[in-house]
Amino acid sequence: MGREKRTCQGKQHFSHPHILKLIVNPALAETLTCNACKQPNINTNKPNFYGCNSCQYFLHENCLNAPRFLDHSSHPSHHLTLLPVPTYTSCSYTCKACGSTGNGFSFSCACCDFDIHMQCALLPQTVVLPQHHHELELNFDSPFDDEADESTVFVCDLCHDNVDLNYWLYYCADCDFGTHPECAISKSVSQQERKLLVNKPKANPVVIMKTEEKTEEEPIKIQEANQEEEEEEDEDEEAEEEEEDEDEDEDEEEEEDEDEDEEEEEELKNPRTILIDKHPHELKLCMGSPYEDTDAVFACDICNIVMHRDEWLYYCANCDFVSHLPCACPEADADALPTSQQRNLNRNYPNANSTVAMINAVSDAHEQLIAAQIGSQIAARSRQAILDSIDGPPDRYYYY
Numbered sequence: 001m002g003r004e005k006r007t008c009q010g011k012q013h014f015s016h017p018h019i020l021k022l023i024v025n026p027a028l029a030e031t032l033t034c035n036a037c038k039q040p041n042i043n044t045n046k047p048n049f050y051g052c053n054s055c056q057y058f059l060h061e062n063c064l065n066a067p068r069f070l071d072h073s074s075h076p077s078h079h080l081t082l083l084p085v086p087t088y089t090s091c092s093y094t095c096k097a098c099g100s101t102g103n104g105f106s107f108s109c110a111c112c113d114f115d116i117h118m119q120c121a122l123l124p125q126t127v128v129l130p131q132h133h134h135e136l137e138l139n140f141d142s143p144f145d146d147e148a149d150e151s152t153v154f155v156c157d158l159c160h161d162n163v164d165l166n167y168w169l170y171y172c173a174d175c176d177f178g179t180h181p182e183c184a185i186s187k188s189v190s191q192q193e194r195k196l197l198v199n200k201p202k203a204n205p206v207v208i209m210k211t212e213e214k215t216e217e218e219p220i221k222i223q224e225a226n227q228e229e230e231e232e233e234d235e236d237e238e239a240e241e242e243e244e245d246e247d248e249d250e251d252e253e254e255e256e257d258e259d260e261d262e263e264e265e266e267e268l269k270n271p272r273t274i275l276i277d278k279h280p281h282e283l284k285l286c287m288g289s290p291y292e293d294t295d296a297v298f299a300c301d302i303c304n305i306v307m308h309r310d311e312w313l314y315y316c317a318n319c320d321f322v323s324h325l326p327c328a329c330p331e332a333d334a335d336a337l338p339t340s341q342q343r344n345l346n347r348n349y350p351n352a353n354s355t356v357a358m359i360n361a362v363s364d365a366h367e368q369l370i371a372a373q374i375g376s377q378i379a380a381r382s383r384q385a386i387l388d389s390i391d392g393p394p395d396r397y398y399y400y
Helices: 181-187 191-198 223-268 339-345 354-391
Strands: 010-012 019-022 049-052 057-060 080-083 106-109 114-117 136-139 169-172 177-179 283-287 312-316 321-324
Touching: 019 057, 136 177, 169 181, 177 181
Parallel strands: none
Antiparallel strands: 010 019, 019 049, 049 057, 080 106, 106 114, 136 169, 169 177, 283 312, 312 321
């Protein structure tokens, strides 16, 4: 028998100058680490590594077949380029998908300093888990509104650790069910199992795991119970809001009653009607402007000072006569007046007729001056007439 010729499969990769050959020794494959994703052998059932033994350079088959360029939904503005080493001076990068530091292969956008692990870039858009009856979709941003409370913590429904909403996660919006990407990938099912789970009746959302596969007791979330709790919380919140509205209405009513009581007390301090010597009719006590047009400007008919629209006053509707309380009752003590009127006494009222009053005062002074001059002239002439009657007319001198 002749010798059997075996051809060793090999592939060329842009990241290494030598041909990478398939590693067929299972014992050796178990000790290797991929230079692209920095992960060990992911499938022990069959050869999964290609490498160069002389350079100790090894790649998973999936990493070896990754595309050089990628258009990814997380970065639609530019395409991503597969880089074998980071281009930064630190020789590392921070993955925008999971937030961890990487020094292996990455899909990168040099324009935006956008870098993600190769394994993160190749995550499936949807996964199906045996713990949930809906498909989980890969979210690149927080599924919640920007206005959500920053103190809100989202917990992974598989490992029960906190999920950083600044990075990617798998999420079901209908049920508010979410997981870390690594948790979802480790628990995801095959395509055949996925069809069975998706077509399964959805009446009971709880999936019972096999006892052999469960390493520890995990709390089971029952969707129906969660919905009942949410409904009870909503009812409690509505009841609290109704109580707060009722309390506010009661407070407003109490304030209105207090204002009315103050007005009644002030009204009782002064007579409701009054007769004064400056007007022939009876004046009635009023609060505020007596006119339909509340913006109308009016002045006291006694002191001619413009009155405020929020003070007590006396008014005669027949004659349209209005007066301040202190003008109508000058002998009244200021303490007996309403508190609002006491405040108004300290105000500097603008005099609407100040110009007219000034002109009248000047005219009166002028008339008094003229009258005094006339009086002095009459007195002087009277004295001269008396002297003439006694001594005779004065001597007159004539000039020729």
